[in-house]
Amino acid sequence: MSHTPHATEPPRAVARLDHTVVYASHRQLSADFLAAVLGLEVGAPFGPFLPVDLGNGVTLDYYEKTDEPIQSQHYAFLVPEERFDGMIDRLEALGVTYYADPGHTRPGRVNDLFGGRGAYFDDPDGHNMEIMTRPYVRP
Numbered sequence: 633m634s635h636t637p638h639a640t641e642p643p644r645a646v647a648r649l650d651h652t653v654v655y656a657s658h659r660q661l662s663a664d665f666l667a668a669v670l671g672l673e674v675g676a677p678f679g680p681f682l683p684v685d686l687g688n689g690v691t692l693d694y695y696e697k698t699d700e701p702i703q704s705q706h707y708a709f710l711v712p713e714e715r716f717d718g719m720i721d722r723l724e725a726l727g728v729t730y731y732a733d734p735g736h737t738r739p740g741r742v743n744d745l746f747g748g749r750g751a752y753f754d755d756p757d758g759h760n761m762e763i764m765t766r767p768y769v770r771p
Contacts, residue, residue, distance in 0.1 A: 648689065650689065652692060655757070656697065656702065657757055660674075662755055666755060667684050670709065671719065681695055704759055710767055733752065745764070
């Protein structure tokens with residue numbers, strides 16, 4: 633007999649992301665960059681990986697890949713509203729251009745999607761990083 637949840641019941645977690653590998657041409661440079669922007673620390677090496685703990689049980693494990701070009705990926709980070717301005721300040725201090733849109737056509741601006749604020753920027757290997765203070769509203 634299957635159980636159909638009522639509309640008022642929260643969804644149950646079936647799986648939670650624990651970690652993901654981020655390819656980098658220089659793992660230390662890329663891990664240090666993201667940690668600096670987000671105000672986090674780079675962890676101790678774990679085998680060939682250099683972790684950045686996001687503080688929610690998920691790590692980004694930077695892996696140095698030098699045998700072929702790095703394919704750009706997109707990583708979006710839900711960040712506290714009170715920390716967003718500091719992240720923008722750190723991007724500016726690092727000389728990194730941020731954009732209001734994922735296509736990088738509105739430089740030096742933030743967006744106001746879903747009642748929050750957000751911005752996009754490239755990491756040293758061209759990964760399209762996003763910081764946002766409100767999650768996307770999905771249908």
